[in-house]
Amino acid sequence: MESATMIGMTSIIMAGVTLCIGSIAPAIGESNAVTQALKSIAQQPDESNTISRTLFVGLAMIESTAIYCFVLSMILLFANPFWNALVK
Template sequence: MDSMTIIAVASIVTAGLTLGIGVLGPSLGEGRAVAKALTSLAQQPDSAQAITRTLFVGLAMIESTAIYCFVVAMILIFANPFWNHFLAASGG
């Protein structure tokens, strides 16, 4: 295997692991947040507006972590900085 193939395989595997592991935490966190919000809504229906607003802000913050992982994976696949480094070192 040449160096270009090793970089490609490492990039794809790393992107897959980034998405797999990086989305696992936020998805569990979102599920737990929604479950707690529903419990809170059931116990105090008068506070529904405040609980819902806070829930959506929290979900947006949690989801941003998964989006960052997606962006890192896309950079590794489509705009990998190691490609340019390797090409410059090999003279190509």
């Protein structure tokens, strides 16, 4: 198999794996965070503003992991650094 084909095929497969794992793990983390926040709000309704604010900050940090995986897969697909090795 030609090396350009091998690099392209590997890049596409790894981009898919990166998106798959990078979307499943944050989804599980976000569901756990929301579950715990809802339990906390049910136990202490007076602190719902503080819990909600902390929840949204935590969800944004968890979601950043999925965004980083998306960016990495886009780099693998459209700006692959390994293509330069074939040109030289």
